[in-house]
Amino acid sequence: MNVKLLTTTRNGATATTQWNTRLRELAKQCLYSEALTLYLQMLRSGSPPNAFCFPFVLKSCASLVLPFSGKQLHCHVIRSGCDPEPFVLTSLISMYCRCSLIDDARKVFDENPKSRELTVCYNALLSGYALNSRVFNAVTLFKRMRKVGVSVNSVTLLALVPAFSVPEFLGVGRSLHGCCVKFGLDVDLSVANCLLTMYMKCGSIECGRRLFDQMPEKGLISWNAVISGYAQNGLATNVLELYREMLARGVCPDPVTLVGVLSSCAHLGARSVGGEVEQLIKSNGFGLNPFLNNALINMYSRCGNLVKAQAVFDAMSVKSVVSWTAIIGGYGMHGHGEIAIHLFDEMIKSGIKPDGAAFVSVLSACSHAGLTAEGMDYFTAMEGKYRLQPGPEHYSCVVDLLGRAGRLNEALELIKSMQVEPDGAVWGALLGACKIHRNIELAEFAFEKVIGREPANIGYYVLLSNIYSEAKNLEGVLKVRVMMRERKLKKEPGCSYVEYKGKVHLFLAGDRSHPQSEEIYRMLGELETLVKEPNGSKTNQERNKELLAGMGVHSEKLAISFGLLNTEPGAEIVVIKNLRVCEDCHLFLKLVSKIVDRQFVVRDATRFHHFRDGYCSCKDYW
Template sequence: MKKARPLCSLHCTNTPSTTNSWTTQLRDLAKQGDYHQALLLYRRLLRSGDPSPAAFTFPFALKSCAALSLPLLGAQLHSHVVRAGSQSDPFVLTALISMYCKCRFIDNARKLFDENPLEVGVLVNDVTILGLVPGCTVPKDRYFGMSVHGFVVKCGLDTDLSVANCLLTMYVRCGSIELARNLFYDMPERGLITWNAMISGYAQNGLATPVLELYHEMESLGICPDPVALVGVLSSCANLGARKVGLKVEQQIESGRFGYNLFLKNALINMNARCGNLARARSIFDEMPEKTLVSWTAIIGGYGMHGQGEIAVELFDEMIKTGIKPDGAVFVSILSACSHAGLTDKGLGYFSLMESDYGLQPGLEHHSCVVDLLGRAGRLAEAHGLIESMPVEPDGVVWGALLGACKIHRNVNLAELAFNRVIKFEPWNIGFYVLMSNMYTEAKDMEGVRRVRVMMRERKLKKDPGCSYVEYKGRTHLFMVGDRSHPQTEEMYRMLNRLEGLVNELGWYEKTDPDRRTEELVNGMGVHSERLAIAFGLLNTGLGREILVIKNLRICGDCHLFIKLVSKVVDRQFVIRDATRFHHFKDGACSCNEFW
């Protein structure tokens, strides 16, 4: 926004004598971004009493209210519009609706739109439509956006690229991805803004696979993605562990096509760390001439995910020395890093510093991290006490952290309390029911198992199938539990049989959970997906090559032990990224040190 002119400059000008001259000055001020002065001029017009505001005066005053986010003043202007009989003027009506949208008064905007439908005609154009939907940013706003979309089709403006892009962006911001997708593929023409909006929409809603599909489609059409699109692509590579695609994007960026872009550098740090290449993430970080809080958060979080809490702590302390003030996000990263590395006292120290040294009120996510921190250390009573003393009501994530800690330390009584609390917040989350059922199974409490399964049936809950995937020669190979659909199925199962024979010689079978084996036989469950992924990797990669597996759920204890022993008998390194962290398996050991 341009700097407003001094108030005295208005008083030094001659008072306009006609409506046109008032409107001309008002328009010029609004165009220059002098919104405060524009509203002061409008007030002078009202006080002068002659002439009265006309229909073509109101849009500039309403635009100024919208720019300054002054909905109450805008509502007063609305009453002036009604008094002047200008509410049916399409330009005034558009300005009113746009003002309410931008001030987040969507209900008012929709009421106006429904009660005073704009007439199809020459007065309605792309500029008119573009003013209607920018304020639609949350799911409930999509209904108003859909009304505008219908009107766009009625006006024949649906083929206008700028209008279609505006509608697409609106649907994405409202989380209506299916509507955005339909609009995208119905568009006769797509510009770079269109592709960016769709990629960003997929990425923001966690739809990583469609992002990469769209990226490949752009490439096949010869469309060069810009930094906005590439940030979304890198984020999706990070979510999927798609190292090959991420490397390709990194090469595009490093070619210098985009110059030095801080957002892309931060995205590259995150992508490499989450795809298992922590050394490359650190190299990018160290080479950056300018590091923002986002840069520090990304690298600290990366070391935390890989269980290297000591280095994460060193980086956090170094960041503080550079004078960068931490925010809530970086505290989540360092608390999580301490939890994954078993640095309990260090993590508690950081938690206490949030409010005392930095004036940050710990939120639910910070409390969840500390509950996890205490729980993993076996300090369950302290974790429970922290929850009960929280200044805000704990949510499902906080109680879920306590439930997970109870599973590690086999505290069924406290687990029952946590379970009953957590399902009040997240009754649909199947993971909590499975966790509680497994605890009852370990405690040989079959009545408890029955109760949980009855609850699951009554709520029509089904366990999420475990899946793992491996990237090989640019393609992602997906494996489900008991999968037999892959072309190399027979070779993979023969490989697993050989591996089981080798690890049994090291005592694997005796160390596994007999109750789990019985349950898997009874329920017809097959080989866990991560074992299939490991077998595929061993069959298709050269000796000494690291194998990266991405898994959607937390790795179970039996598979964790199995992969540790396999890493020893075949002399290979495996990296498993499960739902909570990275596990680096080498020489019969895991980097997590049993903190997972």
């Protein structure tokens, strides 16, 4: 510990000042435990604490969340007679709030008449209510503050607004926005950022974006708030667009920006943007940021590059449960259940306690790989050994696990035994299993349940219709269609995202709105002919070379792949021979190409399709 002992001078007041100066320095550098050690040394040296030292030590207790020490400090404050000092009162309130002792904070506030006249004390308590999700207390206090005429400042709103960043409180949030305008505080950049975040977290994306566009000055936090907001609301293309705009305007991204961008790359499979971000992380020295590394693992896993995901994971010196979950999920989603299980066990051996999300990743890995017994063991251990209450997300994995193994009745019994209300995904998993095992009776039952919860989810209607169709039950197919028509449900057209130099283009089936669609379709037509062409005297490779030569391209790196789709930089064209694909994949496959000069890489919008030996792994379609 780097704490210098201060020499006591003959003058006690000077000594106290020196202690206080040192305490202030440590608190400023966020060296909180050092600050507390120094405070103890100060007491031992016989130097009496005065009002000016308490804010620093109280802040240290608050930051380290040390409620017991905080309470002791409160006694010191009272003993030293400093409690009526406004800044000591505020520090005390803040300390109690940060230690989640909100009633103690309120007691300090109520017992000191002075605090009830001060904006700072209201702000500290409001922030405490907001941090501890006591929204009604926060509103009441804010109303009282205005009623008694205590002035509201920007910090008041910064403390208050985050409490209403959930959809059900959007109305309150809007009225607070009105307050900001009324008090002229909406021009404050921090307040605007705070409101922006509130709108994004409430899912009120348009309002957030409007506010952002209207901001005369935008800071990095403003850009980050919108980027993260888009990312959390699944608007991955908007994230990449805004990120481009940000770079074009010369705003430098920070790790927070890049986490949002990477999660969107993972969503879209935009591997090249992801790679660019990784370069940026390296060149900016952000390589040790755990948030970024977790986001990279997730991005590479979802983009199918498990080797890189593993490399990022291996290089992390401190691996959190999130890091482990990301890599386990990566192996799980690509069917490597055994590796996922091994990693899960390694995680436990390394002393990390799994949380709910970690169990979701291992359970889904088991269900994807058909590891029924192992999955059931984990599910049992979750509650028995780790004392984690399984949620609907866990039950849906286990229903899927049992269902795929043909244990439909057990799956149904499990749903019936659930302590929590089963959601659409749980019944949906059972419905999916009924399709695999052609159980129409149970499918109808599961369908009723799932539709009761998610009446507008078209996927389930399509699933039931396919079950009827496979059983040649045309009456059933018709029944589902009528139901869909009556409910005015229409299947959204599938679409593909095309990533071109980091910009994402959206294509619908038969879509010709893209400015270069003529060239794109001509190229696709040529490729399609090539794929359909029966084996003649020329090899595919020779034909591809001819095709490219016709386009004026002479490349040695021409890739003809019959395995996984290859969109690595070296592979200009990927042709898949004798491929049988589902209807949904059709447009996707038609677009599977990286046109040499145009640099188009295409991936499916909704999920990743992996092709092995010419077969799409979407087994549901077989």
